[in-house]
Amino acid sequence: MSSNNTYCFSVHHIATDILLPTVIVEFILGLTGNSIALWIFCFHLKTWKPSTVYLLNLVAADFLLITSLPFRLDYSMRNEDWIFGDVLCRFSLFMLSMNRTASVCFLSVITIDRYFKVVHPHHKINKISVVSAAKIACLIWILIFSSSSFLLSSSYLMSHKNKILCRSFNSHKTFSISAVWHMVVFVTEFFLPLGIILFCTLRIIWKLKRRRLCKNVKIKRTVNVMIIIVVAFIICFSPSILAGFAVLIIKTWMRGNCVPFQIATQIFSTTILFTYLNSVLDPILYCFMSPSFKSIYKKVISFICLCGKKVDENSDSEFRGTISITYSESRRTISITQSNKRTELNE
Structure with missing residues (x-):
């Protein structure tokens, strides 16, 4: 728990000042929207399809994030002073990673599902059962757990000026195996799904334009779903990737100059609020994917x-x-x- 192996280490006071009010709002909206969504899934959906199974798992991913947010809120209120111990630090970081990876994976699966239904309507993958979709979801969760489980295997607590910090991305002078793996997963889970989502979206739009079906209500809903997925993906996950690359570039090419490095790490810490925003935007996606969701949401309001x-x-x-x-x-x-x-x- 020492900071002897750190490079230009500092407490992110500016980041916590920005994060605190924003995360409170995101927590309230995310908890409300996803609680209603879960209630709809459990008590009001009569017809289940593979796409519905994937949406339910997206709700589960959001609730994983929500369970860890109270700890992060307390952490921000104390200006980065973690009081909950090593186990809950690992759990909090693990849940954030799980939410990010699960959201990326299931948004990709939903996009692929729509792609086959529109571009290849007669493909056998469109005929899979709800049980098969549930098995696919279970397999995805196993892969997600495997890719994020390293966060449970080591401590991320560090002491600095009478504070205990809990960070997954620490400013180490040297990179450990787990830190390298974290960066590989962090980068791969953004660019690979982004490529898949963009490819599927462009192919769907091109196919619909060739068929001249863009004015059909169901087709317009499909296009809207794809656009929302792309926009949500870029808004929620690209800021942290760009900020992470900036940190690495500054550390590599401006080594010894701590001021730009500390500014970049503060920006990187702030971008986590965009990841939290994902749980707020997902209920909007449910409304576009299922008219019954939109109807029930209206009735509740x-x-x-x-x-x-x-x-x-x-x-x-x-x-x-x-x-x-x-x-x-x-x-x-x-x-x-x-x-x-x-x-x-x-x-």
Whole structure:
């Protein structure tokens, strides 16, 4: 837990000041959106398809990240002073790595699934069962665990000016085997899936334009899904890659000059908020992939708004009588009855 083997080491005060309020917002939005998504998966989805299985695993990946966020929030509030010990430090870093790798993998699988359905509609891979999709998901999780398990095998705690720091990317003078493996995985899991996603997206758009089907509602939804995946992937994962390369370049070509190196490492630490943003953006993807998701999300939001309206009316001194709210599935209307007055709201 010493910092004798570190290069231009410093506490990232600026990064923690930026991370703290942003991560709080991302935690609230991510927990809310993915909790609703999980509730929909468990209680409201009647028809399951392979794509649904992959989406469920994407939700699981987001919850892995959410479980570790309270520890990282406390860490930021203390200006990088870890008080939870070695085991929880490893667990926190492992969960962040798992979320990143799992999100990348399942976004890639969803893209490949869409690619075969549009570009090769008669391919046998389009006929796989839900059970087969679940087996594929299990295999992916085994690979994810294997690639990230090195974070559980060694300590990442370091002492610096009466603080205990917990970082997976430490500023070591020399690279250990685990540090080299971490960089290899970190870079590979970005560029390889990005190439797959871009290839599949461009092929799908080209195929649809040749068929002149871009105005079809289902086809437009497919294109929107692909665009969202590309945008989310680039926004969430490219900043950390670019910042990581900047750190390596400065350390290699400007060795001994600590100021630019420390600035670059602060920027790199800040880019983690884009990785956390992934758990906030995923529920938007669910709405575009499944109309039932969008419909249920709307109903949940409408219910919350109606409950808020009911509370406001009950607190009004001029309000008298009772309120009865009834939802009619066949007529797709919401009926609100107050005393002898009745109002109908169309969805």
